[in-house]
Amino acid sequence: MKPIIWSNFKLNLLDQRLLPIEVKYIECNSFIDVAECIKSMVVRGAPAIGIAAAYGVVLGAKEVYSNDKIKFEKDMQRVFETLASTRPTAVNLFWALSRMKDKFYSALHNDNDNIITLLENEANDIFNEDLELNKKIGEYGAKLLSNKCTVLTHCNAGALATAGWGTALGVIRSAKEMGKEIKVFADETRPLLQGARLTAFELMSDGIDVTLISDNMAGYVMKLGLIDAIIVGADRIAANGDTANKIGTYSLSVLAKAHSIPFYIAAPYSTFDLNIKSGAEIPIEERSHEEVRQIFNVRIAPENVKVFNPSFDVTPNENITAIITDKGVIYPPFEENIKIMR
């Protein structure tokens, strides 16, 4: 199932809010449509957000195209700003937009009259490269897993969160392809249940043995000795290896340490933000309080109860065993080794 389909200047996004109950695509014809879909989490997952935004730039350029270079540039600034204001934490969004911006300005300054095609090619490259990066992450990561192994994962870092294959779930898919016997425990991942709705669905569709648990069961399954490794994705990795990922990842890393279970992050180079020294500088998105008060529009808490709803947390580098990337596996000391590897 493809989360992102680009064809004839239309971006079709699989509505991940409805999965696994309903399979429905939303057609985006404008950059505003794309921005709305990112904000409302029709499309989600760090690499997928970046890819969708890149296509949003193509749609925007087509909409605001003008022979008046000054006007075109001004209107394009609005396109970039609108897409950049959708979600703050995943750096892949800003990475993809900056790549598209470079392409736009070099074409504009060179008076290139096929600017829309150049932008479309760049967005297609971002999409295709992501698929390749995931496969590489998968190959490197699969080698870390023993022949018979049970992995715990959180949220959805799978094909649905990327151009395909996935980062954390890509490692699991590659391990299975290598003939390893892999079982998965998936946290349901409140409040939006990406684990229950997306990861369980994705793995079952691929015939991978998956057991769903609620988030508060993770410690107990570790204590029972059922988990050999934890693998999660990432939304932003600072220069020192501190990693932002879906809320609840930090707690898992603490539990992993307490139970001496290896804790791996799987992410492509587009998820590294070397402009920031540590996780303290990562902006954490806070989402609507209704996400916590309700499940599927059904209220489960007092109407006006106070809520705190950070969408991500930061796992400190000392809780991470290794970061699996498209260039290889990075071990501590992360600050030095990230520099060498990048």
Ligand SMILES: CSC[C@@H](O)[C@@H](O)C(=O)COP(=O)(O)O
């Ligand atoms: C390969 S996806 C990695 C992360 O983006 C993923 O684990 C995650 O936290 C997604 O959060 P979401 O809020 O669903 O966009």
